[in-house]
Amino acid sequence: MSKKRETELSSLERSEFIVRKERLYGQLLAACAVLTIAVTGGIILSLSGQALTFFGHVSPIDFLTGQNWSPLSNTPSYGVIPLISGTLIVTVGSAVIALPVGLGAAIYLSEYASSRVRGIVKPLLEILAGIPTVIYGYFALVYLTPLLDAPLPIRQTIIPGEFVLVVPSISTFNALSASIAVGVMIIPMVSSISEDALSAVPDSLREAGYGLGSTKFDVSTSIVVPAATSGIVSSYVLALSRAIGETMIVVVAAGESPKMPTFPNILENFTESIETMTVAMVNIASAESLGETVAYESMFAIGLTLFAITLTMNYIAELISRQYREEY
Amino acid sequence: MATESETLQRSGRFQYAEIRGKAFEAILIAATLVGLVALILLFGFMFFDAFGPLSASLEWYLLFFSTLVAPVSAFTLYCRRNPAARTANARASAAVFGGLVLSLAAYIVLRAMSPYGPLVYLITVSSMPLSVAVYGRYTENSYFVGPAMVLAMLLAIVWTFGSEVLLFPLLDAVFGLGNDLLGGVPVLGSVPVPVGRGLLVTAIAVGVPTLALANSVLRRRTSRAGILAVFAVLGLSAAGTAGLDQLIRPILEVLPIWSAYAGVIGLPVTGILALLITRQRGMRAGITAVVAVVGGGLAVVAIASAVSMDPSLWVVLFFGMGVPTAYVVGEAVISDRDGRVGVAGPFVILGGILVGAYLERLLSVTGPDSWVTPTLLTNSWNGLTATEAGAYPSIVGSIMIVSFMALMAFPVGVGAAIYLEEYAPDTGWKGRLTNLVELNIANLAGVPSVVYGLLGLALFQNLLNFAPGLVFSAAATLGFLILPIVIVSAQEALKAVPDSLREASYGMGASRWQTIRSVVLPEAVPGILTGTILALGRAIGETAPLIIIAVPTTTFTTPGGLFSSGAAVPLRIFSASANFAPEYRKGVVAALAIVLLVLMLTMNAIAIVIRNRYQQ
Numbered sequence: 001m002s003k004k005r006e007t008e009l010s011s012l013e014r015s016e017f018i019v020r021k022e023r024l025y026g027q028l029l030a031a032c033a034v035l036t037i038a039v040t041g042g043i044i045l046s047l048s049g050q051a052l053t054f055f056g057h058v059s060p061i062d063f064l065t066g067q068n069w070s071p072l073s074n075t076p077s078y079g080v081i082p083l084i085s086g087t088l089i090v091t092v093g094s095a096v097i098a099l100p101v102g103l104g105a106a107i108y109l110s111e112y113a114s115s116r117v118r119g120i121v122k123p124l125l126e127i128l129a130g131i132p133t134v135i136y137g138y139f140a141l142v143y144l145t146p147l148l149d150a151p152l153p154i155r156q157t158i159i160p161g162e163f164v165l166v167v168p169s170i171s172t173f174n175a176l177s178a179s180i181a182v183g184v185m186i187i188p189m190v191s192s193i194s195e196d197a198l199s200a201v202p203d204s205l206r207e208a209g210y211g212l213g214s215t216k217f218d219v220s221t222s223i224v225v226p227a228a229t230s231g232i233v234s235s236y237v238l239a240l241s242r243a244i245g246e247t248m249i250v251v252v253a254a255g256e257s258p259k260m261p262t263f264p265n266i267l268e269n270f271t272e273s274i275e276t277m278t279v280a281m282v283n284i285a286s287a288e289s290l291g292e293t294v295a296y297e298s299m300f301a302i303g304l305t306l307f308a309i310t311l312t313m314n315y316i317a318e319l320i321s322r323q324y325r326e327e328y
Numbered sequence: 329m330a331t332e333s334e335t336l337q338r339s340g341r342f343q344y345a346e347i348r349g350k351a352f353e354a355i356l357i358a359a360t361l362v363g364l365v366a367l368i369l370l371f372g373f374m375f376f377d378a379f380g381p382l383s384a385s386l387e388w389y390l391l392f393f394s395t396l397v398a399p400v401s402a403f404t405l406y407c408r409r410n411p412a413a414r415t416a417n418a419r420a421s422a423a424v425f426g427g428l429v430l431s432l433a434a435y436i437v438l439r440a441m442s443p444y445g446p447l448v449y450l451i452t453v454s455s456m457p458l459s460v461a462v463y464g465r466y467t468e469n470s471y472f473v474g475p476a477m478v479l480a481m482l483l484a485i486v487w488t489f490g491s492e493v494l495l496f497p498l499l500d501a502v503f504g505l506g507n508d509l510l511g512g513v514p515v516l517g518s519v520p521v522p523v524g525r526g527l528l529v530t531a532i533a534v535g536v537p538t539l540a541l542a543n544s545v546l547r548r549r550t551s552r553a554g555i556l557a558v559f560a561v562l563g564l565s566a567a568g569t570a571g572l573d574q575l576i577r578p579i580l581e582v583l584p585i586w587s588a589y590a591g592v593i594g595l596p597v598t599g600i601l602a603l604l605i606t607r608q609r610g611m612r613a614g615i616t617a618v619v620a621v622v623g624g625g626l627a628v629v630a631i632a633s634a635v636s637m638d639p640s641l642w643v644v645l646f647f648g649m650g651v652p653t654a655y656v657v658g659e660a661v662i663s664d665r666d667g668r669v670g671v672a673g674p675f676v677i678l679g680g681i682l683v684g685a686y687l688e689r690l691l692s693v694t695g696p697d698s699w700v701t702p703t704l705l706t707n708s709w710n711g712l713t714a715t716e717a718g719a720y721p722s723i724v725g726s727i728m729i730v731s732f733m734a735l736m737a738f739p740v741g742v743g744a745a746i747y748l749e750e751y752a753p754d755t756g757w758k759g760r761l762t763n764l765v766e767l768n769i770a771n772l773a774g775v776p777s778v779v780y781g782l783l784g785l786a787l788f789q790n791l792l793n794f795a796p797g798l799v800f801s802a803a804a805t806l807g808f809l810i811l812p813i814v815i816v817s818a819q820e821a822l823k824a825v826p827d828s829l830r831e832a833s834y835g836m837g838a839s840r841w842q843t844i845r846s847v848v849l850p851e852a853v854p855g856i857l858t859g860t861i862l863a864l865g866r867a868i869g870e871t872a873p874l875i876i877i878a879v880p881t882t883t884f885t886t887p888g889g890l891f892s893s894g895a896a897v898p899l900r901i902f903s904a905s906a907n908f909a910p911e912y913r914k915g916v917v918a919a920l921a922i923v924l925l926v927l928m929l930t931m932n933a934i935a936i937v938i939r940n941r942y943q944q
Contacts, residue, residue, distance in 0.1 A: 032743030046786030104359025132869020245776025247872035314774035
């Protein structure tokens with residue numbers, strides 16, 4: 001009896017070939033997944049390998065604290081501070097535009113808009129993120145800068161003898177138009193991710209607010225937005241990291257003259273040409289197709305700095321959003 | 329009580345709250361509008377400069393309104409009322425316009441590469457898996473067909489493609505590395521390099537598959553067919569590595585060039601059509617269809633030769649656009665009684681454009697002074713006269729880069745997504761590995777594109793010693809770049825497949841792979857396609873990584889193959905935006921930007937249409 005059952009069971013087993021085949025497919029697919037780790041490993045290895053040889057020529061302290069960036073001149077100098085300040089200028093400029101606008105759009109789409117309006121507006125906004133960045137750069141250089149420059153320079157006396165508002169005219173390549181373009185580009189990042197976070201707030205919270213007699217304004221600002229804070233913050237961090245790594249807009253529209261920032265008149269920084277970390281890399285790459293010079297290696301050192309910054313920011317955003325996922 | 333609540337409502341505090349709420353809503357709407365206005369400005373300015381719509385006369389607008397806009401709107405209204413016609417319209421439009429775009433893209437890429445090479449590769453790469461499939465149909469135990477086909481295809485790719493172009497640089501790199509490390513110990517390095525490399529490649533490519541097959545045959549003591557297969561593999565791989573280009577290509581090059589185009593485009597199209605019709609209507613109809621298609625192709629060649637034109641383009645259009653259109657239209661006319669009228673949709677649009685253009689010339693109506701002209705799409709660049717400037721080499725380069733990139737990134741991305749969603753365990757060290765992979769993918773998606781450029785530079789130029797700016801390196805670099813996007817969207821698509829389907833499949837006794845292949849993947853395909861198309865749209869516009877890996881920003885010749893210097897439309901825009909002459913700044917560059925934007929928007933629209941169609 002038992003023997004008969006055994007044979008029946010064994011006939012139900014798959015043949016060895018099929019089992020092996022199944023295992024092979026599983027392993028092939030796993031190899032695909034592991035390849036992504038290899039990509040990260042490749043990035044880290046290639047960046048740090050060349051960066052290490054670079055730091056053999058230039059000390060890391062000189063690199064990180066130097067105030068002059070001129071890798072292609074006869075007396076090269078590799079101080080990254082002007083590049084970091086250029087990146088900061090563009091990032092701050094774009095953040096001023098994208099963070100409030102993106103959040104406003106997200107609240108509108110999530111709390112106020114009808115589902116029909118949301119269905120139309122959300123994809124339209126997302127187009128902004130898909131436009132090739134070189135076109136943004138071209139737009140900023142050719143259309144935005146003349147538009148901004150048209151009413152300039154302004155010399156308006158606000159209080160006679162006391163205060164004169166002076167806005168100088170902007171140069172052809174300037175940080176202002178580039179930051180506006182970068183800001184427009186990252187609006188959908190803020191609005192989409194924040195909108196997801198706002199929509200994820202359970203309706204019971206809203207209903208509780210209305211039940212207490214709150215207005216829609218109160219519910220939006222005092223209940224929904226605070227409840228979605230972590231999602232909003234993580235969208236901010238992601239958008240800023242995108243702005244830091246943005247290349248083509250800045251290459252085309254903001255020029256290539258590394259500068260230390262001027263204080264205290266901060267706005268002046270926006271009217272002039274600057275150079276960001278990404279632009280410095282593109283400059284070296286397009287000038288230097290010869291091979292292993294110090295300038296070539298410095299490209300990888302900047303790349304490593306950039307990679308470290310964006311990786312940290314993305315990791316922070318991931319941590320924050322994981323935190324928020326656990327809430328509901 | 330009632331009076332009290334009324335007074336509460338009318339109190340100043342409530343009014344203040346109302347005003348505050350209204351103001352807040354207005355601010356939110358304004359914030360939303362900022363993005364939309366920016367979008368409109370961007371498109372508006374460029375559209376205006378690229379097309380110059382003001383320079384066209386009123387008659388021109390009236391003409392095209394009557395030939396194109398009015399009929400198309402009327403037809404669209406009709407289709408809205410009749411769902412069957414709408415479906416037929418969508419299918420016919422996909423066949424006509426998709427076929428048109430794909431055949432034109434295929435034609436210009438093939439023309440740049442010379443079609444004989446692709447034909448050789450097509451024949452060698454497909455003949456092995458096809459013969460496996462045919463053999464599998466006539467044997468009882470056909471469960472080996474799947475892995476054997478995959479294996480055969482991989483091997484064929486490695487032989488034909490890899491032995492010539494991939495393994496050689498790799499071996500160079502390895503031996504270079506070995507020489508550096510061992511201080512030049514003459515192992516294989518003492519053999520004159522070309523001979524040594526060639527021998528080694530042949531030995532690897534012939535020996536490994538033959539030994540593997542011989543091993544399995546000996547262990548299982550299979551029939552004579554198995555032993556024959558060993559010799560077949562040996563012979564084929566020897567032929568593959570002995571330099572197909574040298575052996576087969578001269579034979580093929582005796583044929584006229586149109587037949588090479590017909591081979592590359594026509595063979596697969598005819599094969600797929602034959603399979604489809606045989607499945608639906610039986611063997612007989614299939615054979616009739618094949619005869620009809622081949623006859624039609626020959627007729628096209630004959631007509632084109634008779635009026636002494638090069639038949640190549642027409643052959644490609646016939647197979648790439650004509651045959652699919654005929655299939656879709658024919659099927660609708662025969663079997664779709666309600667939606668029959670819908671197939672006229674694409675022809676209304678095409679006819680409207682053609683009649684409009686004809687009348688425009690006939691009545692000599694002033695059209696718009698547009699920069700988007702045939703010259704822009706078919707000339708190479710001219711830095712002095714704007715009316716002569718075109719971006720043909722860049723367009724060909726972009727198409728090549730993006731299509732090879734898709735070929736590389738799509739299988740890997742979807743495979744990784746399948747592993748993460750269907751296989752990966754949640755617990756144990758494997759679960760931790762899965763977590764790591766997922767976190768890693770999220771981080772990779774946020775790495776700036778310039779950094780990917782550095783990866784490509786280090787990998788292909790420093791390590792593998794490739795020449796700077798090859799189409800292959802560009803495609804692979806962009807492939808790394810879009811990999812996380814493809815994986816994430818494919819994962820979303822797989823997550824959306826309900827578990828009940830999987831459980832039903834397991835309940836029927838299907839294995840995991842069988843469940844994935846025949847239940848999960850068919851359900852997830854639209855979602856996967858949507859994500860992939862969006863990723864392709866992103867890759868088309870990528871510029872920074874291409875500059876870093878030194879793809880030339882200015883080229884005057886089309887890239888001749890995977891391993892020649894690349895070119896891309898965004899690079900052309902980048903280098904031309906530095907030209908301050910107004911007819912370039914606000915003319916040619918705007919037109920190029922519009923071309924790129926339209927390309928991207930079309931891809932987005934296709935992705936959205938696919939998503940909406942299948943997400944009901």
